[in-house]
Amino acid sequence: MTNTIHNLTRTDDIVIVGGGLAGLFCALKLAPRPVTLISAAPLGQGASSAWAQGGIAAAVAEGDTPEAHATDTIAVGGGLVDEVVALGIAREAAPRIHDLLSYGVPFDRDLEGRLAVGREAAHSARRIVHVRGDGAGAAIIAALSEAVGRTPSIRLVEGFVAEALLVEDGTVAGLQLREAGNFQANPFLLASRAVVLATGGIGHLYAVTTNPMEASGSASPSPRVPVP
Numbered sequence: 001m002t003n004t005i006h007n008l009t010r011t012d013d014i015v016i017v018g019g020g021l022a023g024l025f026c027a028l029k030l031a032p033r034p035v036t037l038i039s040a041a042p043l044g045q046g047a048s049s050a051w052a053q054g055g056i057a058a059a060v061a062e063g064d065t066p067e068a069h070a071t072d073t074i075a076v077g078g079g080l081v082d083e084v085v086a087l088g089i090a091r092e093a094a095p096r097i098h099d100l101l102s103y104g105v106p107f108d109r110d111l112e113g114r115l116a117v118g119r120e121a122a123h124s125a126r127r128i129v130h131v132r133g134d135g136a137g138a139a140i141i142a143a144l145s146e147a148v149g150r151t152p153s154i155r156l157v158e159g160f161v162a163e164a165l166l167v168e169d170g171t172v173a174g175l176q177l178r179e180a181g182n183f184q185a186n187p188f189l190l191a192s193r194a195v196v197l198a199t200g201g202i203g204h205l206y207a208v209t210t211n212p213m214e215a216s217g218s219a220s221p222s223p224r225v226p227v228p
């Protein structure tokens, strides 16, 4: 349920900014710990996650390994890849796919009922999982939005933009929010013990991008304002 500003004048435990895959997943993983989830657009809109069509790479097939996945990633990265990070992410990929399955994401299956995996781009093995071919992003966001809706510990606040982090004694103490698209609206402050920024990309800093409008970098940690 979406809450009104009136209900926000308390100190929240954890506030997550962003209603894409990262924000929704974080909120679900933290359950039953209470969290407030802020999204500039209604869930399912204004997030790159819902637009992703190509699928997700993960070593879920028999014989494939996270080490092989990381090796392919490093090889194609032209010397730019942090190898420790690549291996860490490759090791997390399969368990996280299983998390998504448990939240109801209907990944495509083969005739034996195993996850169907495609071979794409620089991968040396079949390791891309899809949903109905090119519908992965939309299906993931639909399933996670539903899961969020039935999780009582998650308070959803749609249609508000996080403008600035509030800082007290050198520590993040909350957020300044404003109604999305209404620059005349008064900003309001939301005190919080922890803030997770899951605001996606910054494609709209550039003239040409495939990202949604909300991917503008407007929730970057600066400007920071002091708590009044």
Ligand SMILES: Cc1cc2nc3c(=O)[nH]c(=O)nc-3n(C[C@H](O)[C@H](O)[C@H](O)COP(=O)(O)OP(=O)(O)OC[C@H]3O[C@@H](n4cnc5c(N)ncnc54)[C@H](O)[C@@H]3O)c2cc1C
Pocket: 017, 018, 019, 020, 021, 022, 023, 038, 039, 040, 041, 045, 046, 047, 048, 049, 050, 051, 052, 053, 054, 055, 056, 057, 137, 160, 161, 162, 163, 198, 199, 200, 201, 210, 211, 212, 214, 215, 216, 217, 218, 219
């Ligand atoms: C067209 C397209 C196709 C893609 N295809 C693939 C693919 O096939 N496979 C793949 O793995 N990846 C793909 N990607 C990349 C993938 O979609 C992203 O890496 C991923 O979805 C990012 O998730 P996220 O939750 O971090 O960000 P997002 O899904 O973009 O979510 C960010 C959220 O933050 C909100 N927000 C932003 N700023 C504020 C603010 N100031 N206040 C409040 N809320 C705010 C937005 O409204 C949104 O809800 C694709 C991306 C695009 C654009």
